Amino acid sequence: MTDLAMGHYGLYVWSSLAIFVLVLLIDTLGPLARRRRNLRELRARLARQENRRRPGTAQSP
Amino acid sequence: MANWVPLWLHRLGSPPVFYRFAGAVRPWALGLALVLGAVALYGGLFVAPADYQQGDAYRIIFIHVPSAWMSLFIYGAMALAAFIGLVWRIKLAETVAMESAPVGAAFTLITLATGSLWGKPMWGTWWTWDARLTSELVLLFIYLGVIGLYHAFEDRRQGARAASFLVLIGAVNVPIVHFSVNWWNTLHQGSTIRLLGPSHIDASMVWPLLTMMAATKCYYVSSLFARVRADLVASESGKGWVRDLALGDEAKDPTA
Numbered sequence: 001m002t003d004l005a006m007g008h009y010g011l012y013v014w015s016s017l018a019i020f021v022l023v024l025l026i027d028t029l030g031p032l033a034r035r036r037r038n039l040r041e042l043r044a045r046l047a048r049q050e051n052r053r054r055p056g057t058a059q060s061p
Numbered sequence: 062m063a064n065w066v067p068l069w070l071h072r073l074g075s076p077p078v079f080y081r082f083a084g085a086v087r088p089w090a091l092g093l094a095l096v097l098g099a100v101a102l103y104g105g106l107f108v109a110p111a112d113y114q115q116g117d118a119y120r121i122i123f124i125h126v127p128s129a130w131m132s133l134f135i136y137g138a139m140a141l142a143a144f145i146g147l148v149w150r151i152k153l154a155e156t157v158a159m160e161s162a163p164v165g166a167a168f169t170l171i172t173l174a175t176g177s178l179w180g181k182p183m184w185g186t187w188w189t190w191d192a193r194l195t196s197e198l199v200l201l202f203i204y205l206g207v208i209g210l211y212h213a214f215e216d217r218r219q220g221a222r223a224a225s226f227l228v229l230i231g232a233v234n235v236p237i238v239h240f241s242v243n244w245w246n247t248l249h250q251g252s253t254i255r256l257l258g259p260s261h262i263d264a265s266m267v268w269p270l271l272t273m274m275a276a277t278k279c280y281y282v283s284s285l286f287a288r289v290r291a292d293l294v295a296s297e298s299g300k301g302w303v304r305d306l307a308l309g310d311e312a313k314d315p316t317a
Contacts, residue, residue, distance in 0.1 A: 006117035016121045016175040027167045035291035042298045042307040
């Protein structure tokens with residue numbers, strides 16, 4: 001078993017791990033948010049079209 | 062070949078079928094990537110012994126080398142998809158090629174950053190214009206060029222086709238990165254793991270490396286599928302299946 005200080009190299013080893021985890025975390029979360037945003041925008045567009053087709057009806061929530 | 066294989070592939074090329082397939086596979090691929098990654102990091106950072114010359118600094122290899130493999134592997138997958146998209150005009154292949162680029166760029170960035178963090182204590186410098194380092198930096202620029210070109214067009218398919226050409230031209234850099242350590246006298250060390258012949262590394266260090274390689278492959282599948290799904294709901298937004306998805310299924314979809 002190794003100690004967490006990694007000899008004198010802890011800073012280099014742990015920052016490498018931090019960069020690895022951080023970059024992949026951003027890469028994972030980005031597309032999930034993008035898909036939800038795309039669907040939300042589509043829902044808003046469909047609601048607007050629906051309102052145009054039937055003028056006088058209430059605005060969608 | 063059995064007739065159902067091309068039939069299945071043909072069906073998978075349809076966006077709604079692929080969307081559902083990707084949605085079903087993605088959580089499993091991500092879960093497998095997390096488990097394998099955790100096992101590999103435990104094996105690499107804690108179980109494997111220190112290197113006799115580099116001490117514990119060599120442990121960066123368990124992040125650096127699998128990321129470097131992925132930076133080239135993803136380029137190969139992207140080039141194959143771009144080729145299929147250009148030749149057979151399959152929209153899904155274009156999407157797969159374009160959505161591979163950001164994942165490849167992420168792994169290339171990790172490779173360069175962790176290589177720098179390894180170079181400082183071992184070589185005494187963060188960066189040097191060595192053949193391996195320079196060609197990997199060019200690889201990052203090609204990935205960024207592909208992403209930029211794709212988004213520079215108003216029409217997405219036109220952008221995908223233009224960027225696919227760039228992908229195929231940029232493929233010349235992949236063997237240059239791979240063989241740079243043999244072709245030129247570099248500061249960067251040669252290959253540690255060899256497919257043919259014995260590897261230059263002990264078995265206790267090989268298994269975490271190979272496990273991390275499997276983890277990053279699974280991660281690529283998971284990230285690519287999430288990206289293709291996000292892309293399809295935008296590019297297919299005029300189609301009935303995406304409308305149904307937006308209006309109805311969203312609440313029921315567990316991967317939302």
